[in-house]
Amino acid sequence: MTGPTARATGPTARVTGVEADAIAAAASPDALHDRAVRGFASDNYSGVHPEVLAAITAANGGHQVAYGGDVYTARLQEVFARHIGGPVEVFPVFNGTGANVTALQSMLPRWGAVIAASTAHINVDEQGAPERVGGMKLLTVPADDGKLTPELIDREAWGWGDEHRAQPLVVSITQSTELGTLYTPGEIRSIADHAHRLGMRLHLDGARIANAAAALNVPLRAFTRDAGVDVLSFGGTKNGAMLGEAVVVLDPAATQGLAYLRKMNMQLASKMRFVSAQLIALLEGDLYLRTASHANAMAARLRAGIEAASAAGSIRGVAFTQPTQVNGVFATLPPGVADRLREDFRFYDWDAARGEVRWMCSFDTTEADVDAFVAAIARETSGAG
Numbered sequence: 001m002t003g004p005t006a007r008a009t010g011p012t013a014r015v016t017g018v019e020a021d022a023i024a025a026a027a028s029p030d031a032l033h034d035r036a037v038r039g040f041a042s043d044n045y046s047g048v049h050p051e052v053l054a055a056i057t058a059a060n061g062g063h064q065v066a067y068g069g070d071v072y073t074a075r076l077q078e079v080f081a082r083h084i085g086g087p088v089e090v091f092p093v094f095n096g097t098g099a100n101v102t103a104l105q106s107m108l109p110r111w112g113a114v115i116a117a118s119t120a121h122i123n124v125d126e127q128g129a130p131e132r133v134g135g136m137k138l139l140t141v142p143a144d145d146g147k148l149t150p151e152l153i154d155r156e157a158w159g160w161g162d163e164h165r166a167q168p169l170v171v172s173i174t175q176s177t178e179l180g181t182l183y184t185p186g187e188i189r190s191i192a193d194h195a196h197r198l199g200m201r202l203h204l205d206g207a208r209i210a211n212a213a214a215a216l217n218v219p220l221r222a223f224t225r226d227a228g229v230d231v232l233s234f235g236g237t238k239n240g241a242m243l244g245e246a247v248v249v250l251d252p253a254a255t256q257g258l259a260y261l262r263k264m265n266m267q268l269a270s271k272m273r274f275v276s277a278q279l280i281a282l283l284e285g286d287l288y289l290r291t292a293s294h295a296n297a298m299a300a301r302l303r304a305g306i307e308a309a310s311a312a313g314s315i316r317g318v319a320f321t322q323p324t325q326v327n328g329v330f331a332t333l334p335p336g337v338a339d340r341l342r343e344d345f346r347f348y349d350w351d352a353a354r355g356e357v358r359w360m361c362s363f364d365t366t367e368a369d370v371d372a373f374v375a376a377i378a379r380e381t382s383g384a385g
Ligand SMILES: Cc1ncc(COP(=O)(O)O)c(C=O)c1O
Pocket: 095, 096, 097, 098, 100, 121, 122, 174, 177, 178, 205, 207, 208, 237
């Protein structure tokens, strides 16, 4: 493959995130932050993968048509078509909330509603943007593991033709889910078939889609195109990009006016080539899988380390609340332990009322980071019953 990303993956190829931190520190020692500090708060806390940075640099210089008329955004269409199975229409955007709101808005009339798990990012972490900016109603159902099923969808899939009810016309699922769980391609296929049978469309929030592909060890198309997904929010940021996601339309009949809605929702980048170049860098080779596999492996190491230490009696009172299928570990801790751990490692409470926390791993999490954290958990829980 010739062109910008072929150049971009040259000299810096296979540099890890941590090596990149060292390179950056040598080149620019006076950063405002300590590059040695990493935690388990979010896969957004990490920096930019060096191959992505190189792709941004390679895309720099000269003039390119603004607002997506550039060669990088054109190439991106081909790259996505190869992964997802063409034809696709790809609309790069700034962030995941923007991708979700714009995608869903394009799939719905003014009277439309979206069925989603109550744990969905669109429901709990987008500040009401789907409702306020997108103007849609969310119909949510509790899902303990973050996953919808046809049966759960049926709790809200009713009332078509009733002028008093927001019309359920889209189902939105997240892969991998906000709770670090995974749908199999077959599970997505049965959701898509069910939604389509009822006259609804299927949207997939893929903020962590690369982690899912890596964990399932299948091509992206296996649980998107081949599973009946109509529109996808593709995530780059958590996968090593600086910023950049994309709305990917698999079935053009499922959307309307996306080009206009992207601008209306303030998601139309003038210098779009730099967003597109990042997504190309992730997807043209195997970078998206390398970063995601590494993050997943670090979460698996964290869980295995805690399990082993618990079995040996050196960690006490830690219980897992979800399976660890991708790059997040969810657990409950004895009272007070989370706050003591947070003196050295950042991470978030997930459900403070029941002492549940979330630990996220990233492309630049190291084995040493994980091992140090396991040792700290052992230290802080050793007195627990
Ligand atoms: C499941 C999911 N969807 C979407 C997003 C995108 O959010 P943002 O608008 O912060 O890029 C996130 C980020 O945390 C997420 O976890």
